[in-house]
Amino acid sequence: xxxxxxxxxxxxxxxxxxxxxxxxxxxxxxxxxxxxxxxxxxxxxxxxxxxxxxxxxxxxxxxxxxxxxxxxxxxxxxxxxxxxxxxxxxxxxxxxxxxxxxxxxxxxxxxxxxxxxxxxxxxxxxxxxxxxxxxxxxxxxxxxxxxxxxxxxxxxxxxxxxxxxxxxxxxxxxxxxxxxxxxxxxxxxxxxxxxxxxxxxxxxxxxxxxxxxxxxxxxxxxxxxxxxxxxxxxxxxxxxxxxxxxxxxxxxxxxxxxxxxxxxxxxxxxxxxxxxxxxxxxxxxxxxxxxxxxxxxxxxxxxxxxxxxxxxxxxx
Numbered sequence: 001x002x003x004x005x006x007x008x009x010x011x012x013x014x015x016x017x018x019x020x021x022x023x024x025x026x027x028x029x030x031x032x033x034x035x036x037x038x039x040x041x042x043x044x045x046x047x048x049x050x051x052x053x054x055x056x057x058x059x060x061x062x063x064x065x066x067x068x069x070x071x072x073x074x075x076x077x078x079x080x081x082x083x084x085x086x087x088x089x090x091x092x093x094x095x096x097x098x099x100x101x102x103x104x105x106x107x108x109x110x111x112x113x114x115x116x117x118x119x120x121x122x123x124x125x126x127x128x129x130x131x132x133x134x135x136x137x138x139x140x141x142x143x144x145x146x147x148x149x150x151x152x153x154x155x156x157x158x159x160x161x162x163x164x165x166x167x168x169x170x171x172x173x174x175x176x177x178x179x180x181x182x183x184x185x186x187x188x189x190x191x192x193x194x195x196x197x198x199x200x201x202x203x204x205x206x207x208x209x210x211x212x213x214x215x216x217x218x219x220x221x222x223x224x225x226x227x228x229x230x231x232x233x234x235x236x237x238x239x240x241x242x243x244x245x246x247x248x249x250x251x252x253x254x255x256x257x258x259x260x261x262x263x264x265x266x267x268x269x270x271x272x273x274x275x276x277x278x279x280x281x282x283x284x285x286x287x288x289x290x291x292x293x294x295x296x297x298x299x300x301x302x303x304x305x306x307x308x309x310x311x312x313x314x315x316x
Contacts, residue, residue: 003033004172005077007099008064009092011038011046013137014109015083016145018154018178020053023064025176032172035066035074037096043069045143054146072098079169080126082108082119086279089115093122100126105165107131107156111201111264112279113194127165130186131156132193136261153179155193157186191240196250199227201265201280205308206301208266212259215251224251226297231284237291269308277305 008019015036023034038046050063068074077099084092089110100106104126108115116128133154137147154173158166166182173180183189203214203224214220228247235242243249268275281302288295 003029003031004079004168005033005035005074006079006081006172007035007037007071007074007077007096008081008083009037009071009096010082010084010088011036011042011051011143011145012083012085012139013145013147014133014135015081016051016053016139017055017135017137017147017152018109018133019064019081019083020051020060020062020145021178022173022176023051024053024060024062027063033066034064035068035077036064037068037071039069041142042139043067045141049143052144054140054144056147056150071095074099076101077104079105079107082106082110082115084110085274086110086112086115086276087274089118090122093119096123103127105129105161105169107169109133109154109156111197111276112283113190114279114283127158127161129156129158129161129166130190132190134193153181155181155183155186155189157183157189159186185241188241191235191242192246195228195231195235195242195246196253197263198231198280198284199224199250200254201263201276202227202298202301202305204263204266205269205275205277206304208270209262210259211254211257211261211263215255216259221251223297224254227301230288230293230295230298234284234288234291234293234295237293238287269305275309277302277309281305 008015026032026034036046046067050061053060053062072095100123102125106119106123106126107129108119109131116130119128135152136149137145140146170182200211214224228250232247265275265280284298285295285302
């Protein structure tokens, strides 16, 4: 029986943690092979030194079976864990075409709720599932990933995937010690996370404040509630079933975070990097217009963020 080949695309915070854990566990396996697809300085560092994964348990150096920047040379793979930033999705996925056949599973683990439909346009022959993660993890140097806190959950599922395939992947994940959950209603799981991450990313970037500074200020909290309610209305118009008290649950979750916590989009704004504004903010406005749901607060934030971006670009 041939090995089950898993390619990890994007070795940042998410791919570095989950891909690293898989590569460490299946290092000498006859059943599962882990491949890292990386580019540039990250590829060089991974090839030379392996992946350094720093967690609260300590540090480990991990060497996958293969590290490559040329996926077209890999042959067919069974599963792709797609862990790139949403703004790089199309560019990152395009070179995978030679690795994909009608049996290949592509599992996106990135922010936003539109990744699967975007991937299907580029890789229509693959079986595209849906997934999301809860983790605080960063690429702090080429080939070095550091996690903070103890949250490291992975949720995945598919309405099209066969029970046998879903359970096989679940077993591979759980056997390697991943905190992985096979979701029976993955759309709901995905949107529950989106209801947390989209308003948090939008507002921390717009106000240039941490989550703690927002939830502890009455005016800022009012803005946050407006975003949450608008997004809940959009989800309902899209026939996504969410808990009745999802707005309060999300607010409570934000209150429970360390007060200095911020979003990766906010960090990207401050560093002058590319941001996930299209997937996390503009997508809500676009969907609201399509579904005829007002998103006035989101529209205001989007206009302000675009102004901020053009100002930064004119300065650089």
